[in-house]
Amino acid sequence: MSLRQDGALAAVLSAAVDAMVVIDHKGIIQQVSASVERLFEYSPLECVGKNISMFMPAPDRHAHDGYIANYLNGGRPKIIGIGRKTTGRKKTGQNFPMHLSVGEFEFAGETYFVGICHDLSDYNQAIEKLHQAEKRYKDIVESQKHFICRIDKLLNITFANTSFLKALGMPYQEVVGSQLKTVINKSYKNLSLSFNELFSDPDLYEINIKIEMKTKGPTVITDWSFRKVEDQQNDSKELQGIGIDVSEKEAAILKAEYMRSHDQLTGLLKADSLSERFNGLAHHENNYSIYHLDLVRFGQINQRHGYNFGDQVLVDVTTRIQKILPKGSLFSRAGGDEFIAISPIEDQAYAIRLGEELLAVFSEPYSLADQNHLLDTKIGVALFPADAGRISRAIELSEVALKDAKANGGAIVFYEKESHADSLRRIIIEQELKAAFKNNSIDIYLQPKIDLGSRKTCSYEALARWKHAELGHISPAEFVPIAEMNGLGSILDFYVLRAVAKILSDRLSEGQACIPVAVNITAAHFSDINIFDYLSDILKEYSLPPDLIELEITERAILSTCAIATENFKRLRQAGIKISIDDFGTGYSSLSYLKKLEVDEIKIDKSFIDDIEERNGEVVIQAIMTIAQAYGLTVTAEGVETAAQARILTDMGCTLGQGYFFSRPIPWQEAFM
Structure with missing residues (x-):
């Protein structure tokens, strides 16, 4: 089978966004992606069988075949597996900047090379415009709301704009000339490695990192984009960073995550976050009891006194239970008038005693509108890992036991495999449905x-x-x-x-x-x-x-x-x-x-x-x-x-x-x- 009949290669070329070109050891084009026409303006038929130099301006056009011969004769690769910036040439004769990555592979005993070409024109234009703006309008940089700074190869700060200085709460003289680590809250070692890599790697142009800035006020979380620039005064390279204060955004994300996993009224975990939290925190070699608690006829409170009074009862329940749960417990609101508690236990006898304590606390009167109200409480209990090896299944079993307690009048019911099999199956089918x-x-x-x-x-x-x-x-x-x-x-x-x-x-x-x-x-x-x-x-x-x-x-x-x-x-x-x-x-x-x-x-x-x-x-x-x-x-x-x-x-x-x-x-x- 010839290379042109290789279906896998054809599929890759067909899906490529950047231009892809496959050549043999003589530099002759064997296959190209359809995207080549967008970049070089040659149709695929015009390319196949021609020398790859058709895409190159002089002097690269005349030297290319020598590069391949040198490499195949044992020379050091200058681009294969590395990638670099170079110049491409369109069919019209127009030159343009591009990034070229080259890989090598063998097929049917022959050596082939595949090049991926990405047009850098827009990127370079944007960089050039930024350079011009930096040179001509330094006052504009100073007035930017975004943070702007520069650092040298020793990671000393060589420039900081007014917005950055205000965020740090420090004067220009104290910041410029100091080490970057003096304004970073933590993880400086990893950051220094990233900066050093950006300085040393010729093919790495930019890095994006999130940094907690050390300030004289609250910590400022900043998204930074650093890229290499020329220091015209010292004829050396520096890194210029543009930062955006994302402290409010990060706080909003944390709040949204909290709201996703916690009940707004009680502040407790939601039931669907309980297993995840347990798996992340618990020592699974311990024994645990899972209590599924339900306030029977709680709806009457809402009907007689309104939802505000009902919410007050739920908050009161939360406070009562949190006071008696042992250390290492998790407590969640399962919805409506149901709660789930997971507690470490020594044995089943301890689980029974804790269940009775929970029942007693639930059964104490609730003061509403100058009246005391008593609420009946039912509790279903399952043991982990005795009843189930997965905490999510153990929670399901506690719900099975709770349904039995509500149906048959028991105050506390422990899950039993033999008597609860039908109830468990119904719950499993409901969830799987x-x-x-x-x-x-x-x-x-x-x-x-x-x-x-x-x-x-x-x-x-x-x-x-x-x-x-x-x-x-x-x-x-x-x-x-x-x-x-x-x-x-x-x-x-x-x-x-x-x-x-x-x-x-x-x-x-x-x-x-x-x-x-x-x-x-x-x-x-x-x-x-x-x-x-x-x-x-x-x-x-x-x-x-x-x-x-x-x-x-x-x-x-x-x-x-x-x-x-x-x-x-x-x-x-x-x-x-x-x-x-x-x-x-x-x-x-x-x-x-x-x-x-x-x-x-x-x-x-x-x-x-x-x-x-x-x-x-x-x-x-x-x-x-x-x-x-x-x-x-x-x-x-x-x-x-x-x-x-x-x-x-x-x-x-x-x-x-x-x-x-x-x-x-x-x-x-x-x-x-």
């Missing part, structure tokens, strides 16, 4: 809805499927209720809706035909005043016609809908989005809501289809179909699993069927094959 939304690790499966007359697929229902890296396949019957119980139901709806929209949009952009896909929506989401706008935005973002997205809501959910949901039904259908009632017949309610709600389809629940081969079952399904037909609704039979069921439904005039007899849910990629 949040991560799955961010990582797009929930898959979309499709189950077809079949026209019972023609047996052709006329639409699909989208179903969420989740295979966790550690937990394996997690049934939607498990993770969907957990999502809904923890306020994640709407997020799951959004996730599936957006995923389906993208799938359909991609297929349309590829020129593929599409049929509608139905997405299940929770009752809470249907009652969201913004759902119509959200769906409209998705359709617009993915350029989808509204008839490709259908929505399904369970009958039980419909029975709890409000006026907002009813209005949403109406607006969605007016926009061309069809709505189906899922699990129809399980709501145990009047069928009058069919008359009130704007829907297009009912899906008969599988429990009725299971009984269709019995006389009573067939009669019930026929009655449902008669009612649906009276309201002009399409009927879909769910859970069709046998040929006999499909035949009876077809004979009864049922429109659509869905179930394992036709197809199990399959990955969307397979459904559209």
Whole structure:
């Protein structure tokens, strides 16, 4: 394979921003990057096969081949692996300053060189303008708000402008002529090494460093940029520095970091910073107890007396607990009325005693509006590393124990693996579900809805499927209720809706035909005043016609809908989005809501289809179909699993069927094959 066929090299050249040129040992150009044309104004075709000297002005043009021969014969490299400033020549004959770095490599037994060329014109112009300004307008330098100074090779200060002197709180005579270290707060050794390197390295032009300046007032934190300049008086090089006072900026960053990791009301760590702080400070060979504390019925304080009184209680709790926690403890606010404490312990008996002390302190009366209030407190406890080898998992286990205490009436409950396994799994699934939304690790499966007359697929229902890296396949019957119980139901709806929209949009952009896909929506989401706008935005973002997205809501959910949901039904259908009632017949309610709600389809629940081969079952399904037909609704039979069921439904005039007899849910990629 020839060098020009090397795909890796071609990819590098294609992506290069600076001009890149590959030559052989004779100086003949083998390949160039497209960016060569921007820099030298030659097209790649004009370059390949020519001598590299075409990019050079005299005398470099005539001497270049000799440099290569000298190096290949054992001479000392003057540029390879080093880099230097040089002059380039454009196709028009114009010379320009550039920085050249050269590397050497072998390919198929032959030696090649690759040069990277960076145009220094703008940089040099800026430097030149700065030089001119320095020479002509020293008074302007003196009036600059930025700090300006110069230092010589001995790191003595040879110049300092007025702003710098004011920041230091020192007169000119005291600063100029003194060592730089006299005005630096710390880390002088590392700084001196950086300055010496800048002086000695011919290819190093500038360094940027942050320095704490020693002043007669508060410490000033400064961002400095130092570069080499000529001292015209002594014909020697100096370093000129331009500094910006970033003390306020640094203080703001520290404050922002503090606000990110600490609760504003109590000053305690936030729960999501607790593990990080523990891992950074703790001696992990010790034993620790993790206390997850909850003020039961704390919401009543806010309701009766207002949030100011509630905040006062939380601050009071913080003060009380901090007084009794042993040295080496960490204390955080987990949100609302919950707190987490991590304390070093000798053994479990000590953990129990400390838990009882915490409970006693929490249970003392709180004085509010000249009245004493008692609050019930629950505490869940886990041990580290006895219960978990990671502190983050131990905190999760303490939450499991707390939920047990709240559910079963215990004041203090220690985590026990055997009795808390189910609770722990629910918490883990909740947390991992949040991560799955961010990582797009929930898959979309499709189950077809079949026209019972023609047996052709006329639409699909989208179903969420989740295979966790550690937990394996997690049934939607498990993770969907957990999502809904923890306020994640709407997020799951959004996730599936957006995923389906993208799938359909991609297929349309590829020129593929599409049929509608139905997405299940929770009752809470249907009652969201913004759902119509959200769906409209998705359709617009993915350029989808509204008839490709259908929505399904369970009958039980419909029975709890409000006026907002009813209005949403109406607006969605007016926009061309069809709505189906899922699990129809399980709501145990009047069928009058069919008359009130704007829907297009009912899906008969599988429990009725299971009984269709019995006389009573067939009669019930026929009655449902008669009612649906009276309201002009399409009927879909769910859970069709046998040929006999499909035949009876077809004979009864049922429109659509869905179930394992036709197809199990399959990955969307397979459904559209």
